[in-house]
Amino acid sequence: MARPRALAAARQARTDIYRRLVLDAAERCFARSGFEATKIQDIAAEAGLSVGSLYGVFPGKRELHAALQEERGAELLGRAQEATARQASPLDVLLEGIRVYVEFFVAHPDYLRMNLRHGIAWALGPSREASEQTEQYAAWRQGFELAAAIFRQAIEAGQVIDEDPALLAKTMIAMHQVHLADWIENGMTLSAAELVERIHRHFHRTFATHRGEPHARVPTR
Amino acid sequence: MARPRALAAARQARTDIYRRLVLDAAERCFARSGFEATKIQDIAAEAGLSVGSLYGVFPGKRELHAALQEERGAELLGRAQEATARQASPLDVLLEGIRVYVEFFVAHPDYLRMNLRHGIAWALGPSREASEQTEQYAAWRQGFELAAAIFRQAIEAGQVIDEDPALLAKTMIAMHQVHLADWIENGMTLSAAELVERIHRHFHRTFATHRGEPHARVPTR
């Protein structure tokens, strides 16, 4: 009796906390051992919960992984879209996108690790017998499509070289992964700003058309 | 009794044939479904052998996978080293390396697919609790180190930009993967030559110092 509203809120709050605990634990475990080698028991232990409690917030291992991808992916995508809105030219959008992307992964190194374990399978269309595979990487695919769209605009604006936008987008994402993997391998000592600076330089070399100015101006923040 | 030499030779010949059958089958299976989802039974069936025979030539699933990586990796590495010897300058070595690399994967699309499923985990040093992981990518690591060494020479020769050779090598390999993945996704219609041409262009933009000549000459074959 009394305040069912407050009760439901409390319940929801606890569920949210658990979801977070589980997601964070799963992120660490998946980062460490990969999806298959990670046991539900491991995740529960890492989260400091019992198996039953874990199943109280996620219906299964697959769904837990999907939720993780979904959540982090949605966050990253959201930030990227925000960044998009703030910028004037497609090139600036791309450069600012890089900053957002790098800052996100520097803030979530386990999610980064977890994704470095997988190649660009997400870029390969729905494979014959594993459409669920693609489902799990929906966020990656969306991000890729967003990037491709912006590349298309940047090509039209004459700011980047005229090649298949999809190929350019994939190349850029792979480039990010390389720099971020290198960052991890070298002990995560570089600051996000330094990483961004480095990737921006790489970006200019690889994608930009060079019309006089040796480097594009840094976009407004 | 009789001729033990001949007997041993025959035995060896059979073992070699079996190894080949199994490796090829495993390549197809791993390409199709990934390591975890591939069952030993599947590989044996694909190879047209019994599981017992498979275990006669490989002691386990893990080792089979490692052997596959090892073999194809060694072949690729060998070809790359050959290419190295034929060329005068480090830049030419790199450009010719790309050709060799691309031609190799165009000839072995299943091995390519199989590796596109994995990220650049191979580049990350021996992780805390999965040194076996790194073991499996020994060939990749060797290839990467060879590339890094050549990049170092090319930097000294002033032919490519002066950045961390390791980072450059990783970037180049990732770049290859992107182009090859794109090639697969688009139905494997491009010829190896066209792919090489495209990657060469990308290479020049990303890595080369530009001293007057807009494009390096194509190295002699």
Next chain:
Amino acid sequence: MARPRALAAARQARTDIYRRLVLDAAERCFARSGFEATKIQDIAAEAGLSVGSLYGVFPGKRELHAALQEERGAELLGRAQEATARQASPLDVLLEGIRVYVEFFVAHPDYLRMNLRHGIAWALGPSREASEQTEQYAAWRQGFELAAAIFRQAIEAGQVIDEDPALLAKTMIAMHQVHLADWIENGMTLSAAELVERIHRHFHRTFATHRGEPHARVPTR
């Protein structure tokens, strides 16, 4: 402090109410899904109580089921014994027993359903490794023994055929179940009186000795 007597009474009253809520809910759940498929959580929810409260009045699922059987069984048995006292002849007792039996189940269709799910396992003596099974059907066994005793008297009185009273009792109970199952299957539209009439007819054909009178008189109520 103050009035421990009144306190204990209040406590007892609450316990009784809870027992009732739980028993009724369990009856519906067991009727709907059977013993194994019914979850304690389901019963608690159906009763509008927490699982903790449920465990406050019953020590376990098994015991809850047993208590249900015990209670309804005791009620039925009590009514049957009452009916016994009112009648002059064994045959009248049996006929009146049928009425009581049918009226009871028509009033408790969930308890009926729940029991139609189980066969006459209760009639089979204590099986080797499942004496607990028999325990759960103690009430059925008692009812069966009462019926058998009356059949014995009826045989001695020459009112029913001379066969093993135990077999006759089992037959009669099974007969009831068939008619009641049929009643449920056909939408529970028949009145209790109609069902009783139908079963009485069946009873006469199957058990009664026929000494001139085509039908026994309806026993006084």
Next chain:
Amino acid sequence: MARPRALAAARQARTDIYRRLVLDAAERCFARSGFEATKIQDIAAEAGLSVGSLYGVFPGKRELHAALQEERGAELLGRAQEATARQASPLDVLLEGIRVYVEFFVAHPDYLRMNLRHGIAWALGPSREASEQTEQYAAWRQGFELAAAIFRQAIEAGQVIDEDPALLAKTMIAMHQVHLADWIENGMTLSAAELVERIHRHFHRTFATHRGEPHARVPTR
């Protein structure tokens, strides 16, 4: 090489043997403890096989149970239909059906026990939330429908009382179960012939119209 035909035959033979071992073991286990309480491990142990081997011939516990019901049920149904064809009148069909039925269960006491654990749930139409339940008792339902059809003919022939054939069929089957349960409870000492004789007597009392002759002649075998 050599004789693939013979190989396949041998394989089939072994599968058949295993199916039999498993079905028999499952029958004993289900008879002893019921479906839910029986563990796959138990059945495998009872069959003298490993769990893996069991799963080699049956895809799951549910399916194993269904196959058991299906097989024994089909056998019983087949024999009943055979018996049908040999007899002249509907009444004779019913009487001979009883013999077949009893002889079958006397030959398969574990299957009998297993089914005595379940009530006449099979007779209750497709329950709201457990259509799979009904599926498992398809054989029972078919047998019941066959019996009901013959009762209809017997009614038209004036050989049995004019009541709902479905109710009569259910009653008869329940009657069988009672007599067989009694037979088991009393140590399975009676011969099949004695049981049949007893049930025939019961049948006449309960179902037959009595036109002069005190007992129907025993049908030709």
Next chain:
DNA sequence: GATGAATGAGCCTTCATTCAT
């Protein structure tokens, strides 16, 4: 006393590996 979240033992099922034929 009431609650219902937390627990974890236990079950079904899979599949890498072995070994009798």
Next chain:
DNA sequence: GATGAATGAAGGCTCATTCAT
């Protein structure tokens, strides 16, 4: 030496029961 049937350890998931609040 070849086979593939047999094995059983291990993992995902459920749910009866407990206990902190």
